[in-house]
Amino acid sequence: MLELPRAPSVIPMDEPTLIQRSRQGDLDAFNRLVESYQSQVFNLAWRMLGSPAGAEDAAQEAFISAYRNISSYRGGSFRAWLLRIAVNACYDQLRTSKRHSGPSLDALLETPSFQPPSKDPSPESLALSAELSAAIQQAIAALPEDQRSVLVLVDVEGLAYEEVAQAAGVNIGTVKSRLSRARARVRDLLAAHRELLPDRYRLPK
Amino acid sequence: MFAFTRNAAARRSEILSAYLDGVLSPAERARVEALLARSADARRELETLRATVAILRAAPYAAAPRSFALTPVMLRRPASPSTPHPNQWLGPRLLLPIASATALAFLAFTLIGGSLDLFTHSGAPATQPDSTTAFQDSIAQRPLATAAPAPTGRPAPLAAATARPSTAPVADAFAPSASGPQSITGVRGATGAPAIGGAQTEAINSAAAPSPDASLKSLEAILSQPATENFPWLALQLTAAALTAAAAIALAWRWRTRRSSP
Numbered sequence: 001m002l003e004l005p006r007a008p009s010v011i012p013m014d015e016p017t018l019i020q021r022s023r024q025g026d027l028d029a030f031n032r033l034v035e036s037y038q039s040q041v042f043n044l045a046w047r048m049l050g051s052p053a054g055a056e057d058a059a060q061e062a063f064i065s066a067y068r069n070i071s072s073y074r075g076g077s078f079r080a081w082l083l084r085i086a087v088n089a090c091y092d093q094l095r096t097s098k099r100h101s102g103p104s105l106d107a108l109l110e111t112p113s114f115q116p117p118s119k120d121p122s123p124e125s126l127a128l129s130a131e132l133s134a135a136i137q138q139a140i141a142a143l144p145e146d147q148r149s150v151l152v153l154v155d156v157e158g159l160a161y162e163e164v165a166q167a168a169g170v171n172i173g174t175v176k177s178r179l180s181r182a183r184a185r186v187r188d189l190l191a192a193h194r195e196l197l198p199d200r201y202r203l204p205k
Numbered sequence: 206m207f208a209f210t211r212n213a214a215a216r217r218s219e220i221l222s223a224y225l226d227g228v229l230s231p232a233e234r235a236r237v238e239a240l241l242a243r244s245a246d247a248r249r250e251l252e253t254l255r256a257t258v259a260i261l262r263a264a265p266y267a268a269a270p271r272s273f274a275l276t277p278v279m280l281r282r283p284a285s286p287s288t289p290h291p292n293q294w295l296g297p298r299l300l301l302p303i304a305s306a307t308a309l310a311f312l313a314f315t316l317i318g319g320s321l322d323l324f325t326h327s328g329a330p331a332t333q334p335d336s337t338t339a340f341q342d343s344i345a346q347r348p349l350a351t352a353a354p355a356p357t358g359r360p361a362p363l364a365a366a367t368a369r370p371s372t373a374p375v376a377d378a379f380a381p382s383a384s385g386p387q388s389i390t391g392v393r394g395a396t397g398a399p400a401i402g403g404a405q406t407e408a409i410n411s412a413a414a415p416s417p418d419a420s421l422k423s424l425e426a427i428l429s430q431p432a433t434e435n436f437p438w439l440a441l442q443l444t445a446a447a448l449t450a451a452a453a454i455a456l457a458w459r460w461r462t463r464r465s466s467p
């Protein structure tokens with residue numbers, strides 16, 4: 001069995017208080033929430049969109065939208081609520097870029113500066129070559145939007161199925177089936193880059 | 206059969222994927238383990254999924270390149286469409302019904318106005334010797350207006366041509382050598398079909414070039430008419446055509462958006 005999904009970034013000690021104060025229009029309180037979640041939101045957007053510039057725009061839009069709509073947060077996982085807004089901001093971006101040119105291949109291969117979120121920079125992360133990283137990004141980009149968001153939320157952001165169901169507004173059965181289809185598809189696409197995979201991750205034929 | 210195998214394969218992938226995440230009930234887990242014990246295929250599939258997930262989890266995690274903290278200036282901008290319940294494409298969504306309704310209204314206006322000859326007769330003297338024939342003729346052509354609706358802009362010029370005083374271009378248009386009533390009857394006779402058939406033939410003749418001289422002349426006659434008589438029709442019909450086109454574009458856009466939305 002796999003180890004537990006990636007641990008969430010540090011949750012502010014007084015998250016409920018910060019949310020409460022944000023509701024009352026306290027921008028400083030909200031900005032402390034932004035600080036805690038900005039890497040997750042940016043990373044989700046980058047994986048969803050494939051371009052760091054697009055991801056920055058989507059992340060900023062997501063936080064603005066979250067602040068404006070904070071009264072619609074009714075308990076439960078704040079992270080899931082926030083990431084759902086981020087997923088919607090990404091969908092908006094995808095539509096905008098579809099209407100214009102769409103992300104270029106260069107944008108897909110462009111990578112932001114990496115920094116593992118935890119205090120423990122895993123050697124595996126560093127060992128993955130840039131080519132493999134680009135191959136992963138391309139495989140994710142090839143997924144239909146609904147599968148892509150579920151895969152990114154579970155396998156990149158480390159959300160639990162229940163949180164994803166809440167974030168994507170679907171039931172757990174749908175999360176399971178979208179996730180499994182997305183994983184099977186990514187597996188097939190990565191199989192084409194078998195030579196890039198470190199031994200540890202070599203896909204069985 | 207194929208669909209069935211594909212479904213079965215998808216179901217197996219799904220349960221193996223959930224098994225990897227440790228979210229199965231004890232009973233389901235026992236079933237999967239029994240499957241794994243007897244099927245090498247299932248074991249291979251589980252391994253490929255496990256490797257895929259491990260790769261995804263080891264993929265680099267990007268740190269935020271800058272602070273996304275909000276400033277009061279950012280909040281002064283109008284609300285963006287990315288809300289928790291986005292309601293996009295308000296524009297096209299409204300455009301479609303508005304454009305279709307307006308186009309329909311114009312079309313109805315054109316047809317009713319055309320069949321009552323409300324507009325085209327306004328400039329024509331009612332006491333012309335052949336006014337009866339012209340009237341009959343306009344009755345014969347009424348189905349035309351319905352057969353060739355707004356966007357072409359043609360029914361009106363035709364009606365205008367029939368409503369013309371006989372001393373002027375109508376005679377020219379339909380039979381260069383003869384006078385009004387006879388010439389019109391002559392044309393109908395020649396096509397061999399009364400009423401609607403005849404009218405349609407005339408429409409085709411005067412609308413599409415290949416007929417003799419006559420059609421050219423009728424076109425000239427129409428063009429040389431006072432602008433005041435033609436203008437409102439043309440403008441209204443072009444507007445109706447433009448609105449219909451806008452409605453069609455909005456429809457196509459909505460269809461595309463719906464297809465691509467999650």
